[in-house]
Amino acid sequence: MARTTPSFFRRIGLAFSVLFNAERAAQLQHDEAEDEQPAADASIAPAAEPQPVILRETTPEAALQLLGLLQREARFIDFVQEDVAAYSDADIGAAARVVHEGCRKVLGEHFSIEPVRAESEGSRITLAEGFDAAAVRLTGKVVGKPPFTGSLGHRGWRVTDTRLPKLADGHDASVIAQAEVEL
Amino acid sequence: MSTARYAIGIDLGTTHCALSYVDLEASDGEAAAQQVLHIPQLTGPGSVEDRALLPSFLYLPHADELTAGDLSLPWTAAQDYAVGEFARSRGAATPIRLVASAKSWLCHAGVDRRADILPAEAPDEVARISPLTASVRYLSHLRAAWNAAHPDSPFDAQDITVTIPASFDPAARELTAEAAQAAGYPHITLLEEPQAALYSWIQRSAGQWRKEVKRGDLILVIDVGGGTTDLSLIAVLERDGNLELHRVAVGEHILLGGDNMDLALAYAVTRKLAAQGTRLDPWQTRALAHACRAAKEALLSDPTLDTVPVVVPSRGSKLIGGSIRTEVSRDELGATLVEGFFPEVAVTEQPISRARGALTQLGLPYAQDAAITRHLAAFLTRQLGATAELDGFAEQPADSQFLHPTAVLFNGGVLKSELISARVLDLLNTWLEADGAPPARLLGGADLDLAVARGAAYYGYVRRGRGVRIRGGTARAYYVGVESAMPAIPGMEPPLEALCLAPFGMEEGSEAALPAQEFGLVVGEPVRFRFFGSSVRRQDEVGTLLDFWTDDELQELEEIEATLPAEGRRPGDIVRVKLHARVTETGTLELEALPVDGSARWKVQFDVRGDGSAAGDDAQAGVTAD
Incomplete structure (x- = not known):
């Protein structure tokens, strides 16, 4: 028992370290190594059957919003939906400038991004x-x-701040680019 | 007002508005706790974002154009127009519904600013609004944005400063104050934008400004905004060992700014494309203007670039096949922007009138000469004597051609470019050298985009006695035209004399003396007077009568109008009155007609276009018993 527990607690500790931080995890390990009857993990330890994990559903709204912004500023959807095989690199390069400049603007305005x-x-x-x-x-x-x-x-990259537009109630975010009709 | 927690500064710009504020409780001495409000605004249908700048655009959508909720803001769902970024981008494609440059219209003496005339090109079906209403809506938006962000410190309880161009005439100042009042603002103070820029510079220096300027310095503030160019001269004096700042002169109103430069560059590229056989439709032209602005910024900020590619995207969903590619070279930028707007001219040159080119937009009186340097030369030449009376200023050498500034402060996005700011400074120093004067130095470290709003908020703070104030008062003397009494000569108008009503440099909250001259006003009938301003006649006192002046000395402003209500008098009677001037605490000039018997005061109206139309009558009805 004395030989197997450290590796078990070690794994728990690692799991905590992801959730919290290294110090907290080390502290936890230390406390539990001293106390042979860890109360905190009593409910987990005897569980033979793995509990089903509930995965989060992400809402599509923010993703649709981002696509809308990328299309508005960078013509992103137009660019990706087009078949590039028929065009020369020079033509694609010219269009890529529009896309690059616009994407940059969207990232700059709506996210704060820094290296990990x-x-x-x-x-x-x-x-x-x-x-x-x-x-x-x-x-x-x-x-x-x-x-x-x-x-x-x-x-690596880490987003430290996200600033997406707020949406009015009932706004249909699935229209990421309106059709344009000139009168 | 004394209980205000914040001093709020509002930059009501031609192309952008901004709001900055100083927390009065958290500020001490020259360390002011200052922030910029991020203004929630529509950026797309039904989509709201916070931005530091609120574009001064207003869009009047068609009833079927948007769906319910598309115009909702955090504080209202009941607005049938859009203000800000969405208005600008939506309006670019539908200009007949877009109100732009409302501020330029507000100071356009050729139109009735209270009449529903904007958008100027709108068809009859579009319900137009007045330049005044547009300004009211921008100001209301800022007020609501503040209240949404500071529920515990309501806007109306704060100390509010709104900036205006230094060159605004009394009518435009009054209209700005009126717009603020209509937007529900409590008492406001007006501050000239170049002064606000200098306040911002002082605040940012955190006390160091005292080391950067000295007694006898003359600071030239050059403010090139999106739509206007504004010039001011501020002298540094010393009293009891403390430095004092005096604004000694302001320039003419010049409708010329960064937007004109972007347009000019786009126009040059359009011509180049046309020469290559590519014609752009209006949509592509707008897209090109947008791309040119980005190219301009890239070239101006990176001196190692020689050319920047410019791509006009296709309108349809085929991006790659339909885009037009061209480029803007440094030479083209130099020829269009630097040589076009900042040419190397002699200080003796005057702005020239010529046929209008690419800069014209229907209605607004844009500056005919696009050369800002020529306007600058004319300003400095005209103001040669501005410091003659100031204590501590070395007399200008007798053969000087123009007034010699010793320091320069830039403001406005255009001057962020080293290429342009260096050209202006070099040219000024060339002029100074030719006149045997030492070169002027640049006062650096200003935030050219937000300086005006920041400076305005800081001004609200220093007005409480916690920092240096710029003094100066009104930058013009004002005169009313009087027909001189002489025997009638057929075919010849009687010569006109100008009677000084308000001397140069009247401070806020002060009253001019009562002139001796009397006028007979007919009860019940509007009487109009010709009205003049002078930015150079510093010696004239109330009652001074000029029988001769040059065009350079006195500029004719809009006519002013006095109407005596018929109440208690018989219409047609003549009442003898004197005209009296005072400057309100807000910073507007007020003229009153006082009956000689002292029984009442009647306000004399500026901005009397439209021949006493509805709005005018309302405003004139106010009689205050004395």
């Missing part, structure tokens, strides 16, 4: 125990225990 890691790509970094596995993805020879040292392949 501040280090430059290619540099070697060390991930301490309890690192945020939701924000950092390990690849390659993933063995052993933290701290892990490796080379930063991509800095």
Whole structure:
């Protein structure tokens, strides 16, 4: 029992570390290693049957809104829906400028985006125990225990603020571009 | 007013409005706690976003054009028009329903500003609104946005400053104050935009401004906004060891700004495309103007770029096949923008009148000479004597051709570009060098987009005695035209004399002396007077009678009108009155007709176009017993 519990608690601790933070997880591990009868996990530990996980349904409204913004500012839907095979790179390049400039504007206006890691790509970094596995993805020879040292392949991006327009009640967000009729 | 928690500053611009505020409780000395309100506005049908700027556009949609709720704002669902970003973008495709540049119309003496005339090109079916109403709606939107964000500090209990161009005449100032009143604003104060820009610079310097300017400095503020160019001169004086700022001169009203420059560039590119055989339809032309603005900004901000590609997207859903590609080169930008609007001219050059080109839009009296540098030269030349009476100012050398500024402050988005600001500063310094004067230095660190709103809020703060104030009062002396008494000569109008009613530099809340001259007014009939202003005659006192002046000295403004109500008198009787001027606390000029027996006061109206139409009659009815 004394040999198996640490690895069990270790896993619980890791799960918590994702939800909270490394310090909290370490603290938890420490407390529970001392107390051989952990009360907090009593309800989870004996459960033989895995509980069904309820996955969240995302609402399509915000996604539709974003598509609408990308179409309005960047002609995004027009660009992607078009068959590019028939056109020269120069033609596609010209259109891509419209799309790029507009997408940039949408991102700039509606999101604050910053890299997950501040280090430059290619540099070697060390991930301490309890690192945020939701924000950092390990690849390659993933063995052993933290701290892990490796080379930063991509800095990652994190949205720190989202500012989507507020919608009036009953507004139909599924029309992401109105048909235009000139009178 | 003394219980206000915030000092609010509102920049009611030709193309954008902004609102900034200082928390009076959290501010101390020169450290003012200041923020900019993000203004909720429609950005698409049924979609509301917060933006730092509220575009000054108003869209009047067709009844079937939008669905229910498309115009809803956080504070109302009952509005049948749109203000802000959505109005601008929707109106670009349907200009007959778009009200733009309402502020330029508000100071356009050639039209009745209370009459429903906008959009000027609207067909009869569209219910037009007046320039005054448009301004009321922008101001109301800002008030509602504030109240939505600060439910505990209602707008009406705050200290409010609204900015106006320094060149606004008494009628335009009064209309702005009237618009604020109609929008439900409590007492407001008007502040000239170039002064607001300088206040903002002072505030941002956090006390350092005292080290950057010294006694005897003359600061030239050049404010090139979206629709207007505004010039002011502010002198630095010293009294009891403290620096004091005095606004000594303001320029003419010049309807010329960044929008004209964008249009000019788009026009140049359109011509280039036409030469290559590509013709653009109106929709593409607007898209091109948009793309050119982006290209302009890219070229102006990055000196290493030589050309910037410009793509006019197709209107239909085929983006790749239907787009038109061209480019804007640095040379074209230089030729159109820098040489077109900021040419290297001699300081002796005057703005020229010539046939109007691409800049004309029906109705508004745009500046005929697009060269801002020529307007600047004329301003400095005309104001040669502006500092002659100031204490601590070295006398200008006798052979000076123009007034020599020692420092320059820029304001407005156009001057964010180093290319343009450097051209203006270099040219000014070339003029100074030729006149044997030291070069002027640039006062840096200003936020050129939001400075006016910020400065206005800061002004509300310093008015409570917590910072330096710019003094100056009215920037003009005002005169009423009097026909001189002489024997009638057939075929010749009697010569006109100008009687000074309000001297130069009247401060807010002050009254001019009562002139000795009397006028006979006919009871019940409107009587009109010719009205003049001078930005250079600083010595004239109330009662000074001019029998000769040059066009440069006195500019004729709109006629003013006095109507004596018939109550208690017989229509047709003649009452002897004196004309009396005062400047209100708000900052507007008021003229009153006072009967010699002192029994009443009647307001004399500015803005009397429309021959006493409905709105005019209402406003004239107010008689206040004295």
